[in-house]
Amino acid sequence: MIQSYDSANKNQPLIATDRAGQLLEQPAIDRIWALLDEVPDPEVPVVSVVDLGIVRDLSWEGEQLVVTLTPTYSGCPATEFIEDAIRDALHGAGIGNLRLQQRLAPAWTTDWITEAGREKLRQYGIAPPVGSASKRTLLGEEPDVACPQCGSHDTVQVSEFGSTACKALYRCNSCLEPFDYFKCI
Numbered sequence: 001m002i003q004s005y006d007s008a009n010k011n012q013p014l015i016a017t018d019r020a021g022q023l024l025e026q027p028a029i030d031r032i033w034a035l036l037d038e039v040p041d042p043e044v045p046v047v048s049v050v051d052l053g054i055v056r057d058l059s060w061e062g063e064q065l066v067v068t069l070t071p072t073y074s075g076c077p078a079t080e081f082i083e084d085a086i087r088d089a090l091h092g093a094g095i096g097n098l099r100l101q102q103r104l105a106p107a108w109t110t111d112w113i114t115e116a117g118r119e120k121l122r123q124y125g126i127a128p129p130v131g132s133a134s135k136r137t138l139l140g141e142e143p144d145v146a147c148p149q150c151g152s153h154d155t156v157q158v159s160e161f162g163s164t165a166c167k168a169l170y171r172c173n174s175c176l177e178p179f180d181y182f183k184c185i
Contacts, residue, residue, distance in 0.1 A: 042081045046124040053112025065098040070108045122148045127181040147172035
């Protein structure tokens with residue numbers, strides 16, 4: 001019997017397979033969620049694809065694992081990398097019979113970023129989205145963005161676009177540090 005191990009607990013097998021690579025038992029969905037919570041976003045590697053809310057659903061259809069994903073936006077250049085990373089993580093855990101499918105409706109929103117993900121962004125130096133993706137955001141109301149370095153709210157937007165299209169570049173007037181703000185979408 002071949003065993004694949006859970007990265008969080010090296011002593012307990014995630015799943016077991018026979019010599020032909022067939023699953024002897026399907027891992028529980030919560031174990032798969034935990035595995036995918038270790039797959040980093042390629043653009044902001046301190047947050048996982050689960051933290052960002054990109055992984056929408058996991059289900060077993062017979063012996064096939066179906067992973068439903070919603071990209072952050074339809075033109076995101078990281079979408080293929082994310083799908084490959086998820087596929088690689090699942091294959092590495094011994095799950096070879098899987099299907100990745102995209103669900104575009106409802107569209108991804110920054111509201112789906114977990115609280116843990118928001119804190120990881122802040123600690124990394126990126127201000128997490130403020131509020132929710134409401135109509136006010138679409139009408140151009142400026143958010144009250146706190147500096148992730150010093151916590152000051154005395155900040156100003158320098159550019160509508162930061163290191164990626166989903167971020168804006170801000171500067172703190174207190175500590176004078178520039179930082180990215182993950183825009184509400």
